[in-house]
Amino acid sequence: MTMYTLHMTRADFACWRDHARRLLAARVPPGDVLWQGEDSAGDLFVSSDTDLPPPSETPLALKLSRQDLRRLECASHYWPTPHQECRWALLYRVVWRLALGEGEALLAGDTDGAVIEQRVKAVNHEVHHIHAFLRFHQQPIKADDQHAPEFIAWFEPRHDVLEAAARHFIDRMGQHRWLIMTPGGAIICDGRQWHIERPEADIFNVQDYQALVEMKDDAEDLWLAYYASTFNPARLNEKTMVRSMPSRFWRHMPERVLMTGLISHARHGAQQLGQDSRLATRRGRTITLPGKS
Amino acid sequence: MELTDKLIVLADAAKYDASCASSGAPKRSSKGQKGLGATNGNGICHSFTPDGRCVALLKILMTNFCLYDCQYCINRRSSNVPRARFSVDEIVRLTLDFYRRNLISGLFLSSGIIRSNDYTMEALVRVARTLRVEHQFRGYIHLKTIPDASPDLIRQAGLYADRLSVNIELPTSQSLTRLAPEKSDTTIRHAMSTIRDGLEEATAEPRAPRFSPGGQSTQMIVGADDTDDHTILGNVQSLYGDYRLKRVYYSAFSPIPESPSSVPLIAPPLLREHRLYQADFLIRGYGFRADELLTGPGNLSLDIDPKLAWALNHRELFPIDLDRADMYMIARVPGIGITSARRIDMLRRERRIRYSDLTRLGCSMKKLSPFITTQDYRPRQAGLERQALLAQMQTSTPAQMALL
Numbered sequence: 001m002t003m004y005t006l007h008m009t010r011a012d013f014a015c016w017r018d019h020a021r022r023l024l025a026a027r028v029p030p031g032d033v034l035w036q037g038e039d040s041a042g043d044l045f046v047s048s049d050t051d052l053p054p055p056s057e058t059p060l061a062l063k064l065s066r067q068d069l070r071r072l073e074c075a076s077h078y079w080p081t082p083h084q085e086c087r088w089a090l091l092y093r094v095v096w097r098l099a100l101g102e103g104e105a106l107l108a109g110d111t112d113g114a115v116i117e118q119r120v121k122a123v124n125h126e127v128h129h130i131h132a133f134l135r136f137h138q139q140p141i142k143a144d145d146q147h148a149p150e151f152i153a154w155f156e157p158r159h160d161v162l163e164a165a166a167r168h169f170i171d172r173m174g175q176h177r178w179l180i181m182t183p184g185g186a187i188i189c190d191g192r193q194w195h196i197e198r199p200e201a202d203i204f205n206v207q208d209y210q211a212l213v214e215m216k217d218d219a220e221d222l223w224l225a226y227y228a229s230t231f232n233p234a235r236l237n238e239k240t241m242v243r244s245m246p247s248r249f250w251r252h253m254p255e256r257v258l259m260t261g262l263i264s265h266a267r268h269g270a271q272q273l274g275q276d277s278r279l280a281t282r283r284g285r286t287i288t289l290p291g292k293s
Numbered sequence: 294m295e296l297t298d299k300l301i302v303l304a305d306a307a308k309y310d311a312s313c314a315s316s317g318a319p320k321r322s323s324k325g326q327k328g329l330g331a332t333n334g335n336g337i338c339h340s341f342t343p344d345g346r347c348v349a350l351l352k353i354l355m356t357n358f359c360l361y362d363c364q365y366c367i368n369r370r371s372s373n374v375p376r377a378r379f380s381v382d383e384i385v386r387l388t389l390d391f392y393r394r395n396l397i398s399g400l401f402l403s404s405g406i407i408r409s410n411d412y413t414m415e416a417l418v419r420v421a422r423t424l425r426v427e428h429q430f431r432g433y434i435h436l437k438t439i440p441d442a443s444p445d446l447i448r449q450a451g452l453y454a455d456r457l458s459v460n461i462e463l464p465t466s467q468s469l470t471r472l473a474p475e476k477s478d479t480t481i482r483h484a485m486s487t488i489r490d491g492l493e494e495a496t497a498e499p500r501a502p503r504f505s506p507g508g509q510s511t512q513m514i515v516g517a518d519d520t521d522d523h524t525i526l527g528n529v530q531s532l533y534g535d536y537r538l539k540r541v542y543y544s545a546f547s548p549i550p551e552s553p554s555s556v557p558l559i560a561p562p563l564l565r566e567h568r569l570y571q572a573d574f575l576i577r578g579y580g581f582r583a584d585e586l587l588t589g590p591g592n593l594s595l596d597i598d599p600k601l602a603w604a605l606n607h608r609e610l611f612p613i614d615l616d617r618a619d620m621y622m623i624a625r626v627p628g629i630g631i632t633s634a635r636r637i638d639m640l641r642r643e644r645r646i647r648y649s650d651l652t653r654l655g656c657s658m659k660k661l662s663p664f665i666t667t668q669d670y671r672p673r674q675a676g677l678e679r680q681a682l683l684a685q686m687q688t689s690t691p692a693q694m695a696l697l
């Protein structure tokens with residue numbers, strides 16, 4: 001049995017699709033393929049693709065609905081841990097099975113379908129996380145500076161979500177110029193267009209970001225005032241907070257400085273009431289109806 | 294008063310409103326345009342406070358001065374709290390500043406009643422109009438409607454807001470008369486009908502003016518009076534039917550400083566609020582009727598969720614065969630949600646269902662196991678009586694969501 005080694009020259013879905021199409025045409029079963037890419041454990045010394053056999057007389061081909069294709073692409077944005085299966089191998093096995101008529105391969109009840117489903121979910125969840133928990137920091141900009149970003153952010157996503165984030169934030173931010181830095185790449189937007197920069201060797205790190213953030217952003221103090229005040233200490237429920245907002249995101253959220261204080265204050269029984277304790281001690285004011293004094 | 298101070302007072306005053314949803318708005322984008330903000334129908338929780346609640350919107354009162362004396366409310370006129378009032382510009386500035394930093398997805402604005410109902414409503418509408426027209430703000434806006442405001446002002450509010458809500462406040466009109474003497478069930482329902490009519494017009498006529506595309510919602514305070522869940526769910530079911538409500542929010546009564554003697558000094562268990570949300574979801578999403586969930590007076594069980602409680606009371610309908618049963622019945626099995634029911638249906642068109650499929654679908658196996666059969670599985674518990682079944686499930690399941 002020949003093993004075929006294939007290189008993912010770019011770790012993206014389009015590159016995988018080209019390979020998969022040729023593999024199906026040549027009827028190469030998934031067990032015979034070694035995928036070389038950033039997350040596959042292939043043979044490091046083989047540097048070029050093995051030549052594929054000529055197209056088979058009964059080539060396999062597959063037509064996928066746009067929805068299924070999108071699902072596979074989404075699953076391909078999942079970055080597996082070292083113990084998990086290489087994403088390209090998984091995807092190829094699924095299309096191979098589909099091409100052989102096993103329709104269930106993409107359904108969540110199937111063994112492969114369940115992994116696809118779990119990865120799609122994880123990716124979508126991470127997209128949601130970056131939409132929700134990313135924080136822009138406003139930069140002081142000289143009035144005549146037409147290029148420097150007005151808002152910058154740092155985020156450490158677990159999966160490849162940059163494109164989804166770019167599309168989301170360009171909708172929100174109008175003509176503002178902004179920059180989102182992540183360890184694996186940055187999104188740069190000039191107020192009209194965005195592009196993603198993925199440095200080959202040099203990756204961004206959080207120090208680069210911190211070096212950029214020079215000044216305190218005044219709105220952050222207002223936000224802290226709001227956060228503490230909208231919290232209801234009579235309903236303390238730390239678990240739900242942590243479950244909904246995993247702590248790996250806290251590091252770059254301004255409200256992190258308040259959490260411990262608010263929790264211990266509420267827990268140590270300072271109050272059974274919902275009111276913000278900063279208000280409880282202040283002078284209040286009852287209101288007299290007009291015409292009644 | 295400093296802006297920070299006002300913010301502290303007016304966020305504190307607004308936090309008893311449970312809703313912070315930013316979902317249901319139409320698709321809007323500011324890509325490459327003047328202005329700011331987008332909506333895409335999905336809500337985003339930008340943060341969570343240690344009470345486990347989502348922060349999606351800047352939720353504030355315009356002012357907590359109020360002429361009314363609703364007994365359950367911290368802002369009632371006889372309450373001795375610090376008072377403040379925002380100017381239009383201050384609210385606009387806070388909204389835009391927070392929005393740009395991705396701290397919120399929009400504004401939820403409500404107010405105490407000052408001078409007159411129309412005066413107050415007009416001021417709320419002015420904030421929304423300024424954001425939308427002057428600043429071309431395309432983020433989410435939820436306006437709390439003053440029930441006695443004129444229908445014309447409510448229609449204007451619908452032009453700018455993504456969602457309008459009128460609080461029903463208490464489960465029954467008797468309680469409302471007792472605890473909120475200046476309010477009336479009739480005017481509250483009247484305002485709800487005005488909004489419903491606006492919604493219907495906007496959907497029926499393509500050229501009708503925009504009207505609150507995210508629909509209307511309401512809030513009910515639970516535990517400030519002694520109405521039971523049976524009455525609450527019955528009333529809620531008719532509210533959904535009568536006013537095209539997107540959601541009813543339940544807010545467990547939170548004791549307030551210097552509480553008047555007409556309302557309790559302790560909060561109802563938060564678990565009760567949670568069970569009401571679950572029952573509400575079954576009514577909205579699963580086609581349960583209120584009287585199926587609670588057949589007589591009383592409260593929902595705190596120990597087990599309402600779907601499980603229903604199934605245990607209808608042992609004669611189970612176990613069901615997942616290869617044959619109606620979708621409708623599959624979704625009624627405890628531990629199987631709507632999504633899983635749909636997936637089971639898709640899978641069974643390809644092949645027969647196996648027990649292990651359900652694990653992969655993420656169903657709650659402990660809950661569902663007594664209620665289903667598959668080609669390779671038959672429940673052992675089939676003969677067990679309700680009590681024994683319950684005991685068996687409870688010894689093996691960790692307590693439902695520790696809320697307290």
Ligand code: SF4
Nearest residue numbers: 359361363366369405
């Ligand atoms: S009208 Fe009643 S519920 Fe509303 S703020 Fe005034 S006192 Fe509170």
